[in-house]
Amino acid sequence: LAKTTQPISMDSYEGQEVNITCSHNNIATNDYITWYQQFPSQGPRFIIQGYKTKVTNEVASLFIPADRKSSTLSLPRVSLSDTAVYYCLVGDVYNRKLIWGLGTSLAVNP
Amino acid sequence: GAGVSQSPRYKVAKRGQDVALRCDPISGHVSLFWYQQALGQGPEFLTYFQNEAQLDKSGLPSDRFFAERPEGSVSTLKIQRTQQEDSAVYLCASSLALQFGNTIYFGEGSWLTVV
Numbered sequence: 001l002a003k004t005t006q007p008i009s010m011d012s013y014e015g016q017e018v019n020i021t022c023s024h025n026n027i028a029t030n031d032y033i034t035w036y037q038q039f040p041s042q043g044p045r046f047i048i049q050g051y052k053t054k055v056t057n058e059v060a061s062l063f064i065p066a067d068r069k070s071s072t073l074s075l076p077r078v079s080l081s082d083t084a085v086y087y088c089l090v091g092d093v094y095n096r097k098l099i100w101g102l103g104t105s106l107a108v109n110p
Numbered sequence: 111g112a113g114v115s116q117s118p119r120y121k122v123a124k125r126g127q128d129v130a131l132r133c134d135p136i137s138g139h140v141s142l143f144w145y146q147q148a149l150g151q152g153p154e155f156l157t158y159f160q161n162e163a164q165l166d167k168s169g170l171p172s173d174r175f176f177a178e179r180p181e182g183s184v185s186t187l188k189i190q191r192t193q194q195e196d197s198a199v200y201l202c203a204s205s206l207a208l209q210f211g212n213t214i215y216f217g218e219g220s221w222l223t224v225v
Contacts, residue, residue, distance in 0.1 A: 034213070043114075043201050043216035044153065087152060098214070100145075100152030 004088045009105040018075045020104050022088030025069050033064060033071045036087045038103070044087065048073065083108045112136075114217035116202050122223045123192045131187045131220040133202030141205040143214065144177055144187050148198045156200075159185060192224045 005023040012018045024033070032051055036044035048055055050062040050071070061074040075082060085103040115134040123129050135142050140161055145153035146169075155169040161182035170177070174193075179185040189196055199219040205212045 036216075041221075043116075043203075043218045046213050046215060049213060098155070100154065102150075103152055 003099065004090055004101055006086075006088050006101065006104045008102060009107070011107050011109065012078055013109050014079055015077050018078050018082075018106060018108075020073045020075075020086055020088075020106070021070060022073070023070050024088070024090045027068050027090050031090045033062065033068075034089045034091075034098075035060070035062065035073045036089065038085045038087065047086075078106075078108045080108050080110060082106065114202055114204050114215055116200075116217040116220050118220060119218065120221045120223075122225060125192060125194060125224055127192050127224075128188065128190045129192055129222060131189075131200050131202075131222070133185045133187070133204075133217060135183065135185070135202070135204030136206075136215060137183075138206065139204035139215075140182075140207045141212075141214075142179060142185050143203040143205075144185070145201040145203065145216075146171075146198050147201055147219070153201055156187070189222075192222075194224050197222055197224045 032049055034049040035047045037047050038044045048057055048060045048062045050064050052064050052068060055062045063072040083106060085105050087100055087103040089098045091098045114136055117132045121129055142159040144156040146156050147153040157170055157177045158166040159179045162179050174190045176188045187200055199221050201216050201219045203214045203216045205214045
């Protein structure tokens with residue numbers, strides 16, 4: 001199972017774009033990259049998932065270079081409500097279990 | 111239902127009590143997972159079901175932990191003779207099927223405090 005490395009914490013301000021980069025040097029061919037957001041006292045919430053290149057949805061973009069050894073979650077124009085822990089996970093459902101790290105604690109300041 | 115539903119949301123148990131945590135996955139989801147999350151940590155895998163079959167229980171920390179999904183929908187995680195170290199959030203998650211790239215959706219969790 002691929003291990004991921006991401007910053008423990010980040011600070012930003014309202015209205016800024018936030019980019020959180022995750023390293024996953026041992027990613028396997030069948031692995032997808034998935035990002036989750038978790039607020040205190042809540043379960044993780046799916047944000048975005050990708051395999052290669054760029055994926056965009058209504059809340060975020062995910063950039064994956066050709067070698068797939070890293071990925072960057074981009075949150076446009078963050079607000080205070082984006083303050084949360086963001087987890088990068090690498091794996092696929094055939095593995096049946098995902099390895100979760102400590103995530104990145106994002107603090108958005110006014 | 112619209113999402114993964116878990117109950118109870120909060121549970122306080124006296125040490126030595128048995129507890130049962132219920133998970134109602136998204137309708138039609140074949141795969142069901144249980145995770146344990148300690149304060150300040152990421153979730154840790156406990157067990158996995160495909161329909162009613164428990165295909166992986168390698169993450170269950172001891173034989174006091176037991177999970178079942180008898181009809182392939184609702185699942186129950188049971189913890190016998192609870193200990194203080196069992197205090198954590200227990201997350202249930204479900205996925206449509208074991209297919210490439212399928213997303214896993216989580217419930218809000220059941221917060222267990224053992225006193």
